[in-house]
Amino acid sequence: MATSDERVPKIMKQGRVVPWLYVAPALLIMTAIIMYPAINTFLLSFKNADGTLSAASACVPGEPCWGIFENFRYALTAPIMQSAFRNNLLWVILMVGGTVSMGLLIAVLAERVRYEALAKAIIFMPMAISFVGAGIIWKFVYAYGTGRVQIGLLNAIVTSLGGDTVSWLSQPAINNFSLIIVGVWMWTGFCMTILSAALKSVPDEILEAARVDGASEWRVFWKIMVPIIMPTIAVVVTTMVINVLKVFDIVYVMTGGNYGTEVIANRMYGEMYISHQSGRSAAIAVILILLTIPFMIWNVRRLREQEAIR
Amino acid sequence: MSVERIKKILGHLPTHIVLIGLCAIWLIPAFGLLITSLRPFQNINTSGWWTVLAAPRGSEEYSQTCASCHGSDGKAIAWADHTDPEVVQQYPRSIKLLAMLKQDHKGQPHLGDIPMPEPQQAADIADYLKRISGIEVRPRFTLNNYVDALMGYRGRNNYVTDCATGEQALDLNCDTSDLLNPRGMGRAFLNSLLVAIPCTILPIILASFAGYAFSWIHFRSRVWLFALLVGLQIVPLQMTLIPISRLYAQLGLNGTFLGIWLFHTGFGLPYAIYLMRNFLGSLPRDLFESAYLDGASHWTAFWRLALPLSVPALASLGIFQFLWIWNDLLVALVFLGGQKPVLTYQISNMVSSLGAGWHLLTAAAFISMALPMIVFFSLQRYFVRGMLAGAVKG
Numbered sequence: 001m002a003t004s005d006e007r008v009p010k011i012m013k014q015g016r017v018v019p020w021l022y023v024a025p026a027l028l029i030m031t032a033i034i035m036y037p038a039i040n041t042f043l044l045s046f047k048n049a050d051g052t053l054s055a056a057s058a059c060v061p062g063e064p065c066w067g068i069f070e071n072f073r074y075a076l077t078a079p080i081m082q083s084a085f086r087n088n089l090l091w092v093i094l095m096v097g098g099t100v101s102m103g104l105l106i107a108v109l110a111e112r113v114r115y116e117a118l119a120k121a122i123i124f125m126p127m128a129i130s131f132v133g134a135g136i137i138w139k140f141v142y143a144y145g146t147g148r149v150q151i152g153l154l155n156a157i158v159t160s161l162g163g164d165t166v167s168w169l170s171q172p173a174i175n176n177f178s179l180i181i182v183g184v185w186m187w188t189g190f191c192m193t194i195l196s197a198a199l200k201s202v203p204d205e206i207l208e209a210a211r212v213d214g215a216s217e218w219r220v221f222w223k224i225m226v227p228i229i230m231p232t233i234a235v236v237v238t239t240m241v242i243n244v245l246k247v248f249d250i251v252y253v254m255t256g257g258n259y260g261t262e263v264i265a266n267r268m269y270g271e272m273y274i275s276h277q278s279g280r281s282a283a284i285a286v287i288l289i290l291l292t293i294p295f296m297i298w299n300v301r302r303l304r305e306q307e308a309i310r
Numbered sequence: 311m312s313v314e315r316i317k318k319i320l321g322h323l324p325t326h327i328v329l330i331g332l333c334a335i336w337l338i339p340a341f342g343l344l345i346t347s348l349r350p351f352q353n354i355n356t357s358g359w360w361t362v363l364a365a366p367r368g369s370e371e372y373s374q375t376c377a378s379c380h381g382s383d384g385k386a387i388a389w390a391d392h393t394d395p396e397v398v399q400q401y402p403r404s405i406k407l408l409a410m411l412k413q414d415h416k417g418q419p420h421l422g423d424i425p426m427p428e429p430q431q432a433a434d435i436a437d438y439l440k441r442i443s444g445i446e447v448r449p450r451f452t453l454n455n456y457v458d459a460l461m462g463y464r465g466r467n468n469y470v471t472d473c474a475t476g477e478q479a480l481d482l483n484c485d486t487s488d489l490l491n492p493r494g495m496g497r498a499f500l501n502s503l504l505v506a507i508p509c510t511i512l513p514i515i516l517a518s519f520a521g522y523a524f525s526w527i528h529f530r531s532r533v534w535l536f537a538l539l540v541g542l543q544i545v546p547l548q549m550t551l552i553p554i555s556r557l558y559a560q561l562g563l564n565g566t567f568l569g570i571w572l573f574h575t576g577f578g579l580p581y582a583i584y585l586m587r588n589f590l591g592s593l594p595r596d597l598f599e600s601a602y603l604d605g606a607s608h609w610t611a612f613w614r615l616a617l618p619l620s621v622p623a624l625a626s627l628g629i630f631q632f633l634w635i636w637n638d639l640l641v642a643l644v645f646l647g648g649q650k651p652v653l654t655y656q657i658s659n660m661v662s663s664l665g666a667g668w669h670l671l672t673a674a675a676f677i678s679m680a681l682p683m684i685v686f687f688s689l690q691r692y693f694v695r696g697m698l699a700g701a702v703k704g
Contacts, residue, residue: 018608022523023535026516026579033576034542037550037557044552051556102332109329112322121690122333125340128686128693129679130637132654136661136675137339140346140668148430151358151668153342185336193694246546249639253658268548273644278552285549296544 044282045071051278058279071283081284084262090176091183091247091263096240098184100233103191107199108221110192120196124189131186131249138182139254142168172260179261182250187243191236198232199225231302238299242292264288343672347455350448351468351669356437362450368438371431375424384442398443404433455673462494464670495677498656502636502678505652508571510632513578514624520579521586522612526598536587543580551644558645565649573641578631589623590616626692633682633693653678 044051046068048058059065066073075081106123110116126134143152144167150156155165168178202225210220226233248265251257257266264284272281345359357367373382376392384392391397401407408429411420427435440446454468463469463482473484482488489496523529524536554573555564563569593616601611617624639654646652651659657674660667686693 016529019523019527019529019532022519022527022608022612026520026539026583027535029516029572029576030539030542030579033554033573034545034550034580037553038545040553041549106329106332109325112325113329119329119333121687122336124694125683125686126336128633128682130639130654130682132637132639132657133675133679136657136671137343139661140343140672141339143668149356149358151355153338153358153360156358156360185339246548249654252639253661256662265548269640269643272552272555278556282552285546285552289544289546289549292546293544 041282041285044278045286047071047279047282049277049279055279071279072287074280075283075287080262081264081267083260084264084267087176087261088245088247088263091180092241092244094177094180095183095187095244095247096237098180099187099191099240100195100236102184102188103193103236104195104233106188106192107196108225110196111199120189120192123192126186127189132253134182134186135250135253138178138185139169142178144168169255170259175255175259175261179250179254182254183244183247187240191240194232194236195229198229202228231305235299235302238295238302242295242299245288245292343675346668347672347676348451348453349455349669350452351455351667352448353450354668354672366438366441368434368436368441371427371434372438375421375427375431375435378424384439392439393443395443395445398439398445401436402440402445404429404436407436407439408432455669456677459670459673459677460494460496460499461488462491462497464493464667492651493656495653495656495674498651498653499677501646501650502652502654504567504650505570505574505642505646506632506635508567509574509578509635510628512571512575513582513631514627516575517579517582517586517627518590518617518620518624519612520583521590522608522616524583524587525591525593526611526616527608536583540580540584540587543584547577547641551640555644563645565646567646567650570641570645573645574635574638582627582631585623585627586620589620593619622692625689629685629689629693633685636682 046055047053048055054068055070056065056067058070059067064073064077106119110119113119140151141153142155143150144155144165145151146165150159150165152168154168159165166174169175206224206228207220210224215223246265247263248269251261251263251266252269255261257263257270265288268281268284268288271277271284342359345362346354349359349362353362353367357364372384376384380386380390380392401410408427411426411432413420441448454470457463458469461469461482463472465472465477467477469482469488473482481491481493488494490500491497520539524532558564558569563572597615598611601615606614637654639658642652642655643658646655648655648659653674657671657678660671660674
């Protein structure tokens with residue numbers, strides 16, 4: 001930062017007021033929209049349902065109570081919240097694993113063909129549309145008919161192979177996977193694009209040297225490419241973890257959190273706007289930010305390091 | 311062709327198969343939705359979209375069960391001519407058709423040794439008879455679903471037919487004013503534009519000002535202030551929804567465009583300032599120095615020099631911000647809700663209230679995707695750049 005200070009020519013000091021004219025509008029809006037509410041949410045998480053009394057006032061004698069942390073007790077121990085945490089963990093593991101590995105696979109394969117740009121455009125396309133639109137697309141794929149005719153592609157395939165129809169979105173053992181597939185479909189393009197850029201920066205001489213020495217493509221991939229692009233993979237993984245922790249729209253549109261598909265962000269919305277429990281909702285929001293902050297900090301550090309190397 | 315070359319092609323074959331297969335998996339769901347949105351709704355619920363080009367429903371059942379006596383075109387028996395609407399109208403439903411097939415005909419079983427069709431087959435045959443007699447001719451493709459979705463029509467038929475016969479619902483006038491029907495996608499499209507355009511322009515303007523000050527104006531506290539503002543990127547917007555909707559309730563801003571403009575502007579700024587400062591700060595210093603030596607004020611330097619030079623950055627930023635807001639559901643749900651429905655809200659509302667109205671849902675989904683798709687394919691380079699840089703955004 002010191003260097004950028006020196007960059008500014010000295011003749012450019014134009015009084016004390018001018019700089020603030022440029023910064024003030026942004027500063028004011030950000031204070032009102034981000035800083036003040038974030039602090040307020042933090043305080044609300046220690047208050048009761050309508051934010052008027054301490055959270056401890058909601059305690060019932062004879063039941064477990066964490067005093068002022070009562071909302072956090074609910075957020076961490078209520079059965080619906082525990083199921084939301086379990087589901088979010090499943091989302092993080094499967095969706096991050098799925099998008100990163102698929103993205104890497106496609107990035108590697110696309111490098112070897114002439115229609116690379118087209119293939120990448122197709123995979124990236126879902127990033128342009130909304131989660132809501134993607135939700136409709138996949139709800140139709142998963143459509144479940146009770147009659148002879150199956151208009152959902154997946155059930156049509158299953159029945160034509162002689163299987164029984166499956167209710168992909170309401171059967172508890174399956175529905176979380178059905179939702180995660182939609183997420184993978186949407187975000188693989190993002191991982192692919194970043195990983196592909198990293199792969200292109202791997203020096204060709206190293207790869208050629210290994211191939212001349214008789215290394216198989218498999219070994220070249222695992223022993224040379226992956227180690228070199230490991231920092232990028234790490235950034236992609238953390239970015240995806242942050243995104244997945246906040247997943248909301250897919251669940252809201254496709255199942256509404258029913259049939260055991262609840263996730264943290266949807267729970268937060270439900271507590272506030274359906275149950276009108278602002279204290280609980282705020283506590284969930286605080287937990288959500290506490291979960292994401294370590295990944296955020298790690299990510300920013302990583303990006304700084306990379307910029308320093310360049 | 312040499313052996314070497316064949317070997318090389320065969321060696322590449324698995325790559326092609328996997329890659330093309332994956333591309334197909336990526337495309338087919340969206341393609342299915344597009345086809346469905348273009349089919350008459352009676353067909354959508356009775357056959358899969360992949361059969362859209364197959365023979366009409368019931369033609370196979372008809373040729374198995376009826377064609378041996380009635381002929382493949384249905385005209386073989388003059389007094390039971392299946393292309394005659396008068397005859398077919400007596401058996402419009404499969405139940406009536408089955409009852410008729412069970413009756414003896416001139417002392418003989420109607421069907422002879424041919425087995426009686428199942429109820430579903432009979433329904434298909436009835437459907438086919440209506441088609442060949444011209445009672446109900448449906449095209450394979452239609453734009454009616456899009457018209458219905460835009461106008462917010464939700465009846466048994468479709469908007470065009472009902473308006474022609476004067477049987478439309480009370481809230482429809484059958485003229486262009488229906489495009490503003492609050493239940494329709496036309497109105498939602500307009501609302502989405504009214505949200506997304508100001509929410510794109512405002513943060514970009516404010517961020518350009520701030521970005522300029524942070525890179526080219528010397529003032530105390532600018533280093534830590536910049537770090538603070540950019541650091542706000544880590545605050546997820548979920549963290550601020552509750553206090554702001556309370557504040558808005560007090561100020562009467564819930565359900566107004568002003569409220570959502572302010573919110574999106576606030577959340578667009580940290581990333582926008584970061585990007586603009588990085589871009590403006592990387593411009594050559596001599597440029598600004600000579601401008602100041604020539605007596606230019608900060609305003610001139612900003613307006614005549616910095617802004618015109620930062621068009622590429624503005625384009626990436628603008629596209630990213632625009633699509634992010636266009637596709638947002640959560641913020642629109644909380645601050646606008648049903649008062650000013652935007653596209654994403656309208657669709658999610660249709661899902662819960664319509665159940666399986668696939669003809670409307672599919673068309674509505676495509677209306678909402680049209681603009682992002684056009685932006686994506688025409689400005690792909692800026693789009694990808696903006697998307698990658700901004701993905702960390704809360």
